[in-house]
Amino acid sequence: VEFEWNDLDGLGALLEKSGDEVAAIVLTPYHHAAFGRSEMPGEGFWNGVEELCRERGVVLVLDDVRAGFRLHDGGSHRMFGFTPDLSCYSKALGNGYAISACVGREEFRRSAGDVFLTGSCWNDAVAMAASLKCLQVAKEMKVVEKLDALGRRLGEGLEAKAKEHGFAIQMTGPPAMPFPWFEEDENLYLLQRFCGLCAEDGIFFHPHHNWFLCGAHGEAEIDEALAVADRSLSKLREERD
Template sequence: MKLNLKKSLDMQNRARNCIPGMTQLLSKRPDMFAPGVWPGYFSHAKGAEVWDLDGNHYIDMSIAGIGANVLGYSDIDVNEAVKKSIDNGTSCSLNCTEEVELADLLCELHPWAEMVRFARTGGESMAIAIRIARAYTGKDKIAFCGYHGWHDWYLSANLETDTLGNHLLAGLDPAGVPKGLAGTAIPFRYNQIEELQAIVMQHKEEIAAIVMEPIRSEQPKQGFFDEVRAIANEIGAVFVIDEISAGFRMNTGGAHLLLGISPDIAVFSKALGNGYPIAAVIGKRDIMDAAQKTFISSTNWTERIGPTAAIAMIEKHRKLNVGKYLIEIGNLVQNGWKNLSEKNDLKINIGGIPPLSHFIFQGNNPLAMKSLFVQLMLEKGFLASTLFYSMYAHTSEHVDVYLKSVDKAFAEISDACHSGDLEKRMKGKPASSGFKRLN
């Protein structure tokens, strides 16, 4: 089925003329999927279903709003709470009580945490965590692992072209990051304790924080996080866990609770608001209190929708044990990928925790294979890519019909690879690779 995408493609062109990069988020660029055939824009979305500007209907088996929509799109319970807050006024010269309630709720879910600051986006909440860690310790350097956003403190890792950082965070260009930050952010790899030990050896007295995602592609090695914790204690560094991607995926709260990690600060966004902008920095009292030694303040952090949505999301998440469900759905998809790739003689590497699953095509032209997959799935009525983020709105029926279509798409890609006409079958261009994460 050839899709009519005229309005969607016109809107993409219009956007490219007035918005550098077309969108505010790398992961939502059509280039990340299949340029020329990916619709890019939606008119409405509900549950796991999306309608584009040309009226095409899809089941979304892709990135779930890049992980923002953990419950599903336009969730009725979160919407109802938000609309009530709109009727009562979302902003005035006084503060809203919902942020206090949310702070208490987050501390209840994470009993080691005692104080909370809020922001509205993931990047800025990580910048707050870093500011607090630096203010608390009086030190500047950050040892980090994983992806933590667009801010200067993080991209500075790529300022020195000969560092590990430049190698591992390929695609994150630090243009415009002040050169005075060179050497302040030093990367190490997940489960490679000796890399962190080497950083500590060299910069022991200068490290303000050790910053990590709790989990992404692989499980932590036995004892790995205990060693990180011990190192943080030894050198007086603040141990910051970035839960922006992993939080509220496998459990109601941070993945660190499941993995037995003991951080000093944890940072949440994305899933926290189910698509409404909110971010939270939670932490131990003495460390969080350092926020008062410095200046961290923004008008739009005081509005009511963000904490209202977060409270509604958390309550529903907890009541329905959403984390368990997301793992089940993710496992169904990962198992489907495995079986269907074998059946169709396609080599793929599958990774990620089940709620944040991905696979990588193995072959001479993986980006063309990805684009053809995206294109074939669109034509079968699915937003789909090599990433799958599960939502509570996904049903096993969604997975069933999705996997039937994946089977056909894999068969055609396999056929195209064997007959060598992969690119001839593509109606758009190959996907871009985006940036390589540091795992």
């Protein structure tokens, strides 16, 4: 069953209607569906979800695969001030190495220990060592703070350059994982054409998936991205006019 993101009343009604049939609620820390605006949680949303889960005995599972360790070095739930029962991580955890992890409360960890699961390459020591080092280095380099600052500069720069060329762009989602949205572009033509023009000029911006900044990016990369965006917006304006 599904409910609308940020609709706490809708979730409450769904749980009331479902009785004891709902075992778990699985959510991302913010809404980042493809082909649409990213949506941050409203005030009180996560605390409300957590309270409903506690009242109903429902397990709260955080899908932190995309956002994990990009918004907070302790997991995205710390940024939003709630505590899930289980959290799932991957992507930034291994910095390119194939690894994922599920962490959670002691009672769930004990239950997992009673289940026998195995695979030929499941215990990859290289990926585990890489992920431990990745988390250590990211914390030492203050990557979370760096991504936030660079993402804000990129987002503000794109909005300003779009305005200069007669377009209205709203950056959605957190600065470290931004996604632009052109006003009056419901079929995504402007966004896709803009991203295509940028790709032709050497910068890849995804046309229907949130973007990712990383620790390897710096001021020079943001400068280059904004310069390419400026040229591409100029071409887009010429095509439109």
